Amino acid sequence: MAQVAKRKGGTVAMAEVVDVRARVLAANEEAAARLRKTFSESGALVLNLISSPGSGKTTLLEATVRALGGRLRLAGIEGDIATERDADRLRALGIPAVQILTGGACHLDARQVRKVVDEAHFPGFDILFIENVGNLICPTSYDLGEDFKVALLSVTEGDDKPFKYPAIFARAEVTVVTKVDLLPYVSFDLAAVREQLAALNPTGKVVLTSARTGEGIPGWCTLLEQRLAVKRKAMA
Amino acid sequence: MHELSIAQEIYRTSRAAVAAHGPGHLERVKVAVGELTAIEPDLLTFAWEALTGGGPDAGSVLDVEWHPARQFCAACNADKPRAQGTWLRLCPDCGQTLQVTGGQELDVLQVAFLPDGAGGETEGGNGRDG
Ligand SMILES: Nc1nc2c(ncn2[C@@H]2O[C@H](COP(=O)(O)OP(=O)(O)O)[C@@H](O)[C@H]2O)c(=O)[nH]1
Ligand SMILES: [Mg+2]
Ligand SMILES: [Zn+2]
Numbered sequence: 497m498a499q500v501a502k503r504k505g506g507t508v509a510m511a512e513v514v515d516v517r518a519r520v521l522a523a524n525e526e527a528a529a530r531l532r533k534t535f536s537e538s539g540a541l542v543l544n545l546i547s548s549p550g551s552g553k554t555t556l557l558e559a560t561v562r563a564l565g566g567r568l569r570l571a572g573i574e575g576d577i578a579t580e581r582d583a584d585r586l587r588a589l590g591i592p593a594v595q596i597l598t599g600g601a602c603h604l605d606a607r608q609v610r611k612v613v614d615e616a617h618f619p620g621f622d623i624l625f626i627e628n629v630g631n632l633i634c635p636t637s638y639d640l641g642e643d644f645k646v647a648l649l650s651v652t653e654g655d656d657k658p659f660k661y662p663a664i665f666a667r668a669e670v671t672v673v674t675k676v677d678l679l680p681y682v683s684f685d686l687a688a689v690r691e692q693l694a695a696l697n698p699t700g701k702v703v704l705t706s707a708r709t710g711e712g713i714p715g716w717c718t719l720l721e722q723r724l725a726v727k728r729k730a731m732a
Numbered sequence: 733m734h735e736l737s738i739a740q741e742i743y744r745t746s747r748a749a750v751a752a753h754g755p756g757h758l759e760r761v762k763v764a765v766g767e768l769t770a771i772e773p774d775l776l777t778f779a780w781e782a783l784t785g786g787g788p789d790a791g792s793v794l795d796v797e798w799h800p801a802r803q804f805c806a807a808c809n810a811d812k813p814r815a816q817g818t819w820l821r822l823c824p825d826c827g828q829t830l831q832v833t834g835g836q837e838l839d840v841l842q843v844a845f846l847p848d849g850a851g852g853e854t855e856g857g858n859g860r861d862g
Binding site: 510518520524637663696 | 734737738741742744745746749750752753756759760763768769770801818819821822829831832838839840841842844845846847
């Protein structure tokens with residue numbers, strides 16, 4: 497420990513200097529590691545969905561539940577600043593869903609998810625979808641114990657977003673370009689988006705979907721089933 | 733919002749570091765912040781001031797060490813310089829796709845504090861070291 501002389505109240509006080517070297521989000525990371533362990537013991541695939549508000553996260557989940565709900569046990573955790581609306585939308589389709597109200601916070605924290613998972617008892621689900629608070633920035637730093645992050649980008653948001661929000665697009669294993677039914681009506685350069693994503697995240701996957709027409713939903717569901725199978729195989 | 737919750741975590745970590753050495757007041761906390769954390773250094777220091785203001789650690793300084801993200805070309809085996817906040821799609825030298833490396837830092841590096849009752853001529857000399 498170093499000491500630094502410092503004048504205070506007329507006398508010389510010694511400030512002590514301690515090297516800390518601690519991750520700022522260590523508490524979150526610890527909770528996330530515990531969640532990840534819980535999820536791998538139960539063999540559940542867990543996704544953390546991140547996008548701007550209105551990109552179509554809940555709508556994609558509704559389409560996914562319609563397509564896979566008969567075959568797989570699905571569950572949802574919905575993060576929002578206020579209202580139970582999104583959890584209600586999933587429950588209306590017959591899957592267990594818990595709303596986390598963040599009361600103003602712009603992201604979900606692993607400790608909140610931990611509490612829900614401990615208390616909510618989703619009995620033996622196959623895939624848990626965690627819909628984060630609508631925000632492309634803050635949720636990126638908070639690991640929730642997920643298998644992978646999914647970034648959504650709707651075609652109405654503009655084709656410059658990956659480079660504008662590099663952190664999430666660099667980290668999301670899958671980017672879903674949503675609302676592709678609207679492509680004829682907006683200027684959205686898909687090739688430019690693919691190029692940006694390739695630069696930020698060379699191993700990432702890009703999926704195009706429209707919840708309106710159903711385009712891309714089967715491919716998205718296949719990806720989920722494959723990832724679930726890989727996780728189950730790793731357990732066996 | 734984001735910066736405030738990050739400042740709270742930094743404060744908790746710093747306080748715990750001080751507490752491990754006995755009672756005292758924070759003077760200065762040094763943190764490393766990477767570009768890819770999307771944390772704005774100015775907003776973080778404002779959040780710090782708001783958080784510590786009026787409390788026992790009012791006036792303490794949050795010192796932010798900024799780490800830009802790096803763009804790396806595997807073909808050239810070298811980092812490729814870019815202006816902050818801009819991104820290269822391809823290596824300007826060989827045309828290969830670049831990778832984003834570094835810039836994920838978010839760490840408390842060092843805490844300086846004034847032990848309670850410190851000041852004056854004598855040194856405690858109780859052999860603590862960091
Ligand atoms: N045209 C079109 N609209 C969509 C699509 N997906 C979602 N939307 C609309 O986008 C709006 C926001 O969707 P929502 O799922 O609530 O977004 P979230 O905030 O990301 O959960 C709603 O009005 C949806 O009907 C799509 O594939 N095509
Ligand atoms: Mg939603
Ligand atoms: Zn190169």
